[in-house]
Amino acid sequence: MKLKRKYQLLLFTAIISVPLALLFISVLMTIIYNSAFKTMNKDIPFHESFAYPTMLVVFFLSVVLLAFLFSKSINSLLNKINILNKTIHNLASDKKIPNILDVNNNDEMGELIKSVNLLIERTTYRELELKQHEEIKKELLNKLRHDINTPLTAVKLQLFYLEDQFHDQKPILESLYQQIQYIAELTNEFNIQSIDTLENSYILNDEVNIHDLFEIMVKKWSYLYSINDIELVYKPVNRNLIWTSNDIWLQRLFDNIFQNALKHSIAKKLEVTIENGVVSIRDNGIGFDSNSKSAGLGLKIIKDISKILNIKYTLQSNKNGTLFCFTKNENNI
Structure with missing residues (x-):
């Protein structure tokens, strides 16, 4: 029921209930x-007996009770407004992103809560993506920085040994030292503008809890999937699956x-399952030909990262959807 209709009915009930309560109590007494x-x-x-003032007392108590019951409905609305106000303030601050709010009604307040939830999901996606x-x-x-500083250190050592042999070239050697120091300082200042390749990167492996990883990812992608009317389902049967890998590159x-399913699959549902050491990601989209030359950059990135992280995966795709299955062979690390 819409708020306008709800409070019109509440006002009408309040107006009618008072005379009806007086009539009912007077007749009963x-x-x-x-x-x-x-x-x-x-x-x-x-009207001359003790019952008449008793009737007035009972009527007064009934009016107080009615006022209390009607005020509860208004207080419920005010509580929801206060919760929304607090949630929006928390979202705008530097504090932790608030949790999704429960939607209990389909009125205007329920639609407002849905909009706030959409804002929370969008902010969560942006925050996690940026992080x-x-x-x-x-x-x-x-x-x-390590790659640059290592050869610079080696050059410094070589110059140190050359000092004894070229005493007359000391100003030149000092200049070289200064240039090396300058390059070392530059490596601490510059910013990487584009990170699109992985082939020449070092990968530091650590223990990664796959369940925790996908909880973050599902939270991040739920916003984009929701606005595209795609159901995102996460079923972690095995919550203790640990891979020795790299958290960032697994993401x-x-x-x-997730991106390929969102942009190209035309799916209505994507399901992530962790069971028996296998991570399965399945959508019910239109599928694609994985052997086609136009399969896209996304599949190449998946293939390259899986190879570097020593992850085995299988791909099945047809007109009923696409299924990725990933396993980690820890013995080959």
Whole structure:
């Protein structure tokens, strides 16, 4: 029921209930007085007896009760407004992103809560995507700094040995030292503008909880999937699956599958399952020819990252949908 209709009905009920309550209580008290107390009070009329002020007290209490019941409905609306206000303030602050709100009604307030939930999902997606990109940049930047500083250190050592042999060239050697130091300082200042390749990157492996990884990813992608009317289902039968791998590049691997399903599959549902050491990602879209030369960059990235991370995967695709299955052979690490 819409809020306008709901509070119109509430106002109408409040207006009608007061005279009806007075009529009902007066009739009831009159019947009780005439049948049980009138003879005892020497046939004194009802309006002159003790029953009349008693009726007024009962009527006053009933009005207070009605006011309390009607105010509960208004308080419920005010509580929802306060929750929305607090949620939006938390979303706008630097604090943790608030959780999705429950939608209990299909009225205007329910639609407003859905809109706030959509804003939370969109913000969560942006925050997680930005965090992932920053982590990738930070990791590769550290590797690149290491790659540059290692040969610079070797050059410094070689210049140190050359000092004894070329005393007359000391100013030149000092200049070389300064240039090496300058290059070393530059590596701490520059910013990577594009990170599109993985082939020449170092990968630091660590223990990764796959369930925790997909919880973050599903939370990130739920916004885009919801606005495209695609159901995103996560079924972690095995919540303790641990892979020795790299958290950041695993996310990049699976992000490509989520993105391909979103953009190209024309699916209505994507389901992620973790069971018996296997990660399965299935959609019910139109499928594609995985052997076609126009299969796309996404599949190449999936193939390349899987190879570098030592992950085995199978791909099945037909007109009923697409299925990716991933396993990790820890013995080959």
